[in-house]
Every structure is written in structure tokens, then in C-alpha cells.
Amino acid sequence: MFKPLLLLCGLAISMPVLAISATSQDIAGIRAAMDDRLKDSESAKIKSVRIASDGTTCGLVNAKNSYGAYGGYQPFLAMKLxxxxxxxxxxxxESGQVCESKGI
Known part of the structure; x- marks a missing residue:
């Protein structure tokens, strides 16, 4: 009885999720949430943001590092509450891998 349930859960995780593009209000909210993750969140350039129906949010962020230079776009994973x-x-x-596995 447990094997079919586990198989079903595995399929649900690997199926692509429908996602929509983020609005400018969403981007502003993500930028505010990046304060704890980036050395210079004010410099953050955010692009390719997609939000899934369950609130899972994926995109790319590029921000200045400790030396004041942009380090290149990195994938990020966020949740819209x-x-x-x-x-x-x-x-x-790792965040990019999670997004890719969810199809976002």
C-alpha cells in the first residue's frame, strides 16, 4: 500500500510546475528579501523571475561582491508567502538545481 503512494509522490516532484512571470511589485519584494543574503542588495540586478502556483520563485540575481564588482548572475530560490x-x-x-527539477 505504501509503494504506490511513494511512487506517486516521486512523480509529483518531478513534474513541471506552471509558473508565471513576476510583476514589478514582486521584483521589489524579492529585492527587499535579498537583504539578508547579499553583501550589497541595493546593487542587485534581478532577471528571469518565474513564480509557480505554489509560491516557489526562481530567477537570477547579480550583485556587487565585497570588492565592489559584479560577480555574475546566480540562480536563486525564494518562496512567495x-x-x-x-x-x-x-x-x-543548488538553488538553480531545485528550480530546474521543479520545471520553473
Whole structure:
């Protein structure tokens, strides 16, 4: 009885999720949520943001590092909360892998 349930859960995770493009209000919320993750969140350039129906948010961010130079676009993973605010789960390769596995 448990094997079909586990198989079903595995299929649900690997299926692509419908996602929409972020609005300018969403981008502003993501930028505010990046304060805890980036050395210079004010310099952040955010692009290719997609929000899934479950609130999972994926995109690319490029911000200045400690030396004042842009380090290149990195994938990020965030969650859009029911309040409309965002929580950034992570920035980096692993975040991109999660987004890719969810089809976002």
C-alpha cells in the first residue's frame, strides 16, 4: 500500500510546475528579501523571475561582491508567502538545481 503512494509522490516532484512571470511589485519584494543574503542588495540586478502556483520563485540575481564588482548572475530560490512577502531560501548552484527539477 505504501509503494504506490511513494511512487506517486516521486512523480509529483518531478513534474513541471506552471509558473508565471513576476510583476514589478514582486521584483521589489524579492529585492527587499535579498537583504539578508547579499553583501550589497541595493546593487542587485534581478532577471528571469518565474513564480509557480505554489509560491516557489526562481530567477537570477547579480550583485556587487565585497570588492565592489559584479560577480555574475546566480540562480536563486525564494518562496512567495501568503502575505505577499518573499523569503529567499538560497542563492547559488543548488538553488538553480531545485528550480530546474521543479520545471520553473
Amino acid at each position: 501568503s502575505s505577499g512577502k518573499f523569503y529567499v531560501v538560497g542563492v547559488g548552484r
